[in-house]
Amino acid sequence: MSDSGAQLFDMWRKQLEEGAAAWGKVFSQPAAPPPPADPMAFWRPLVEQWVQASARAFAQTPMTPDVMSQWKQFLDQSIDAWSRALSQVMNTEAFAQMLGRYLDQWLVTTAPMKKAAEQGIDQALQTLNLASRTQLTAVARQIVELEERVERIEEAVNAVLRAVQRGPDPASAPRGPDTAPKERA
Amino acid sequence: MGQERFADIVERFAAGYQNGAAAVDPDAARRWQEEIDRQIRRAQNLSEMMLNPTEPKVGCTPREEIYRTNKSRLYRYQSRREHATPVLFVPNLGISRPYIFDLLPGGSFVEHMTGKGFDFYLLDWGVFGPEDNGLTFEECVVKILPKMARKVLETSGADSLSVLGYCMGAPLSISFVASHPEVPVRNYIDMAGPIDFSQVGMFGLWLDRKHFNVDRFVDTLGAVPADLVKAGFKLLKPTMDLSTNLNLWWNSWNDKYVEGFNALNKWANEYVAFPGEFFRQWVRDFYQGNKLFRGELVFGGRPVRLSSVTCPLFVVGAKEDYIAPPACVRALMDAVSSRDKEYVELPGGHISLIAGRGAALHCWPKVSGWLAPRSS
Numbered sequence: 001m002s003d004s005g006a007q008l009f010d011m012w013r014k015q016l017e018e019g020a021a022a023w024g025k026v027f028s029q030p031a032a033p034p035p036p037a038d039p040m041a042f043w044r045p046l047v048e049q050w051v052q053a054s055a056r057a058f059a060q061t062p063m064t065p066d067v068m069s070q071w072k073q074f075l076d077q078s079i080d081a082w083s084r085a086l087s088q089v090m091n092t093e094a095f096a097q098m099l100g101r102y103l104d105q106w107l108v109t110t111a112p113m114k115k116a117a118e119q120g121i122d123q124a125l126q127t128l129n130l131a132s133r134t135q136l137t138a139v140a141r142q143i144v145e146l147e148e149r150v151e152r153i154e155e156a157v158n159a160v161l162r163a164v165q166r167g168p169d170p171a172s173a174p175r176g177p178d179t180a181p182k183e184r185a
Numbered sequence: 186m187g188q189e190r191f192a193d194i195v196e197r198f199a200a201g202y203q204n205g206a207a208a209v210d211p212d213a214a215r216r217w218q219e220e221i222d223r224q225i226r227r228a229q230n231l232s233e234m235m236l237n238p239t240e241p242k243v244g245c246t247p248r249e250e251i252y253r254t255n256k257s258r259l260y261r262y263q264s265r266r267e268h269a270t271p272v273l274f275v276p277n278l279g280i281s282r283p284y285i286f287d288l289l290p291g292g293s294f295v296e297h298m299t300g301k302g303f304d305f306y307l308l309d310w311g312v313f314g315p316e317d318n319g320l321t322f323e324e325c326v327v328k329i330l331p332k333m334a335r336k337v338l339e340t341s342g343a344d345s346l347s348v349l350g351y352c353m354g355a356p357l358s359i360s361f362v363a364s365h366p367e368v369p370v371r372n373y374i375d376m377a378g379p380i381d382f383s384q385v386g387m388f389g390l391w392l393d394r395k396h397f398n399v400d401r402f403v404d405t406l407g408a409v410p411a412d413l414v415k416a417g418f419k420l421l422k423p424t425m426d427l428s429t430n431l432n433l434w435w436n437s438w439n440d441k442y443v444e445g446f447n448a449l450n451k452w453a454n455e456y457v458a459f460p461g462e463f464f465r466q467w468v469r470d471f472y473q474g475n476k477l478f479r480g481e482l483v484f485g486g487r488p489v490r491l492s493s494v495t496c497p498l499f500v501v502g503a504k505e506d507y508i509a510p511p512a513c514v515r516a517l518m519d520a521v522s523s524r525d526k527e528y529v530e531l532p533g534g535h536i537s538l539i540a541g542r543g544a545a546l547h548c549w550p551k552v553s554g555w556l557a558p559r560s561s
Contacts, residue, residue, distance in 0.1 A: 068220055072431070072435050076428070076431070079424050079428045082424055083422065083423070083428075086423055086424065087507075090420070091387050093390070096391050096395075096396045097396050099391055100395075100396030100397050101396075103402070104401070107401055107402060107405045110405060110406075114405070114406075137314075140314070140316035141316050141319075144316065147254070147255065148254070148255075151254065
């Protein structure tokens with residue numbers, strides 16, 4: 001019993017010593033300096049691409065008296081380079097994820113504000129005894145439905161009129177004894 | 186050395202110029218003179234644009250309203266009618282107005298087609314309001330398009346029609362053609378219309394269900410407001426405005442360019458909202474589910490299978506199209522069962538494929554040329 005107690009005590013002491021040694025090691029080591037912040041890290045590839053495109057533009061452009069054309073060509077190529085660089089950035093999962101997150105946050109903020117504004121406007125219009133947007137929308141929907149119903153009736157009437165104008169189809173006319181033409185009458 | 190008088194310098198320069206000793210390159214002088222003239226014209230035209238803006242006259246080709254249902258209109262354009270088969274043109278719903286196809290006299294797709302003798306019908310989906318938020322893609326396919334096709338056949342007296350879909354009008358109209366085999370469609374043309382949405386580019390990535398919750402979007406906003414549609418398209422090409430304005434400044438000495446710019450600029454800034462439910466179905470079934478290409482769509486109880494399309498097919502893609510990249514347009518070629526089919530990839534982007542000088546040169550003649558022998 002005393003042996004097992006001493007064993008347990010030794011184990012506890014060993015763990016304590018090892019833990020203390022580990023913590024001491026951590027605190028005695030100088031903390032690794034944080035990597036220097038590089039605000040240009042994101043833009044560097046774009047700027048490099050732009051510089052390369054500009055250098056190419058100047059190298060390709062023949063020197064003519066028409067400085068304006070050269071300047072325009074340079075601007076065109078610069079814009080083109082920026083456009084391609086931005087497309088590369090925007091055509092990434094990271095950008096799509098950021099855009100989606102931004103849109104979500106915007107919707108989360110917008111939804112209650114929109115609802116509150118709509119309720120406020122509805123109440124104000126009701127107080128003034130005026131029709132609200134919701135009511136006008138409902139009326140517009142009813143008109144559309146009515147229009148469709150009239151159109152269906154119009155089509156049905158037209159179909160009947162066409163059938164009447166064509167006259168009875170001899171092939172489909174019933175040929176019973178009562179309706180048979182009385183040739184000898 | 187004594188100080189030189191300015192008069193001496195002028196005299197020496199003039200004498201030298203006359204003798205040809207220090208002659209200024211006449212070509213360079215002429216070009217500088219041209220440049221100065223252009224600068225003056227630029228200043229005049231730009232100040233005119235800012236101080237006295239005039240509303241450009243667009244959509245000048247004579248037309249007649251054949252039919253209307255809710256916001257949608259069917260217009261018929263006058264022509265000599267050299268071809269028996271009429272053409273029903275189905276453009277995109279929402280986003281923009283369809284007068285881009287009849288922008289200016291001499292620069293109009295409609296004018297080109299009527300000039301070539303086609304009985305041309307344009308479907309204008311209209312500008313939607315909050316009362317239309319319940320309109321779905323399915324309704325357009327099973328309710329509106331069949332009526333439009335019937336009206337085309339009734340008014341033209343023809344026994345068949347050709348259908349031409351542009352941009353979103355292509356998935357709309359091909360869904361209609363594939364699900365309504367009883368409608369006598371003689372030819373089908375897809376112009377820059379996305380079919381395989383797994384290859385649809387940046388919009389496909391941004392609208393992926395991992396990043397974009399379409400249900401939350403529609404449930405919150407009810408519809409997609411025009412301003413948001415505009416923001417989405419501007420984001421797709423952020424440098425577009427910059428290059429447009431630079432090109433305006435550069436070409437503003439040219440009165441014809443300024444006239445064209447005014448018309449195009451009016452169109453480019455007139456965005457149209459999407460009905461909420463339409464947008465929900467468009468994003469969920471097409472961008473996120475790619476159900477049209479996979480043959481998983483069922484509209485009005487009718488399966489929409491591209492393989493059931495057997496009519497002659499012409500597919501036009503644009504090389505620099507970032508809204509409907511050529512690969513996703515071309516996919517229609519392999520999805521249908523048509524024997525007579527042709528694909529062309531033309532220079533230009535999504536808009537310049539259908540409007541502008543490049544379109545008049547490359548695209549319109551190809552479309553009318555392919556359609557003419559198949560429309561007798």
